[in-house]
Amino acid sequence: MSEQIKKFMYVNRRAPYGTIYAWESLEVVLIGAAFDQDVSLAFIDDGVYQLIKGQDTAEVEMKNFSPTYQALGDYDVTKLFVEKESLEERGLTLEDLMPLTYEDEDDDWAEKDSIRLVSRAELADIMDEQDVFFSF
């Protein structure tokens, strides 16, 4: 089986509301998680806003789905790459993002951070290793 595991990366480039892309991406990730592939998510450009703390959608009349990112760990989706330059260009830091964690089965269920801050160059290298991309 192991040779059939592919590296899937979901690339999120857009703000969470205003379009349906972010929510659709998250749903595809959750559905795709059933297939036991090596899944990671990348958040670049306005996509970094998807992970921002304290989202409130009352005024835009869309469902606030930001709590759903907390469920990703339960679905064994544990690699969320956030591009450092995209955060900086928007005056944001890691502190502005929701803390997202997972429990590492191979390390006595220790709680670990899912969000990994990477530079544009590092992310390019990670992208080079992928087999499949989904761009949202």
Add this chain to the structure above:
Amino acid sequence: MAIEANGKTFETDEEGYLTNLAEWEPAVADAMAAEDDLPLTDEHWEILNFLREYYEEYQIAPAVRVLTKAVGKRLGKEKGNSKYLYALFPYGPGKQACRFAGLPKPTGCI
């Protein structure tokens, strides 16, 4: 489609899930279960309440394998397995229990 409970009519979709999740009340679960010939016990309610809390926290209905793992973690290992959950909800702990609990059809349930 619709279902009668507690003297009221609740609209449901073609698969029997509540159209307006906010309308849910315990009587809806009892009415849906009665239609499936499945009287709800405390053990059923423990899972239904768990699902409602999960939805409240994460805004999604969990896939069966995620539900199973989470139940095991929170309610004990003897309950966190598909045998126990399918014994309670023969049409599937994901689909049937989520429907009774007033959740949407589980994400990842194809």
